[in-house]
Amino acid sequence: MEKKDITTEQTILEAAEQEFLEKGFAGAKTTAIAKRAGVNHAMIHYYFRTKENLFTMVFQQKIRILAESFSQSFNQDLSFFDQLKLAIGTHFDFIAANPRLLFFVYGEIITNDRRKKMLVQSVFPKLKGIVKRLKDGIDAEVENGTIRFIRPTELLMNIIALNAITFLAMPLLQIIKRNNNEVEKLLKQRRENNIQFIINGLKI
Numbered sequence: 001m002e003k004k005d006i007t008t009e010q011t012i013l014e015a016a017e018q019e020f021l022e023k024g025f026a027g028a029k030t031t032a033i034a035k036r037a038g039v040n041h042a043m044i045h046y047y048f049r050t051k052e053n054l055f056t057m058v059f060q061q062k063i064r065i066l067a068e069s070f071s072q073s074f075n076q077d078l079s080f081f082d083q084l085k086l087a088i089g090t091h092f093d094f095i096a097a098n099p100r101l102l103f104f105v106y107g108e109i110i111t112n113d114r115r116k117k118m119l120v121q122s123v124f125p126k127l128k129g130i131v132k133r134l135k136d137g138i139d140a141e142v143e144n145g146t147i148r149f150i151r152p153t154e155l156l157m158n159i160i161a162l163n164a165i166t167f168l169a170m171p172l173l174q175i176i177k178r179n180n181n182e183v184e185k186l187l188k189q190r191r192e193n194n195i196q197f198i199i200n201g202l203k204i
Helices: 006-027 030-037 041-048 051-075 080-097 099-111 113-144 152-168 170-176 180-202
Strands: none
Touching (some): 006 030, 006 041, 006 099, 030 041, 051 080, 080 099, 080 113, 080 152, 080 180, 099 113, 099 152, 113 152, 170 180
């Protein structure tokens, strides 16, 4: 059996990511993806068969990167609060590096139930380990009397929502603050504010 070229496969995935983020799933064309990747259209079919499979691979790759960076935050020999600060900052930085991904996923969840189910199925297994580590940390801190009780899923949702809303509001911020340096300064400040907001909301 012919061995597939990993470099070509990754090039196609990167081209597909740009096409999906710019045009959405419905507007993305495999012919355009092939052109971006510098391959013929038959190669798309050879590696991924369908546009749906290609989309799934692109999304799962991003989720894996985010989940791994999140997990590393809780694997380090740090205090619970330092781990939490690192995790919040890591998530914020991931969105900052992939701003269009947030809008794309939000749009797909709203407009397509089938892909919404796929997205949930892709994300949930990756979150199980993170939720377990959060629960262990929360239980220990509650027992020590340093924080109030909160379900780990609720804490995770608070982190995701608080960081996401910053970037969902970005188009408005760019109108108000047209200077890129001002926007970057605001994002840096917002990152630290989000960390402190979550931490302070837990402390007794």
